[in-house]
Amino acid sequence: MSTQPQYAVGIIVKLKSGGPEMTIQKANKDVMTHEFTGSYKCQWFAGKKLEDGIFPEDSLELVKPEAKGV
Template identity: 40%
Template sequence: MQFAIGDRVELKSGGPEMTVQSIEGAAKCYCVWFNKEGATYKLEGSLFIQQTLKKIG
């Protein structure tokens, strides 16, 4: 499956809603999400293999 910058995704195994921020080569996406820590939100990000992701929304 191909993703585009701005797509809303999540891991096929579950987890937070993420946004594709960049595409790394043909097989990986860098995704970002917000993680609630107490009363604040922290921006998190990580690189994922595209086959582990699914589009949502």
């Protein structure tokens, strides 16, 4: 378990195994110690429906922004 989150709120990630792009909503912290637990609450849209879930840091990877050509 990492002591500091690798991803900040608002960063776009996806599961290493595939799936939709998700936004980091919250880095989960232990209620007693306030230390990072190693997981994140993420949210994404499935059509028009907003979904969310909790995922371990090791299962996520950063989505690199696409270069916008002129």
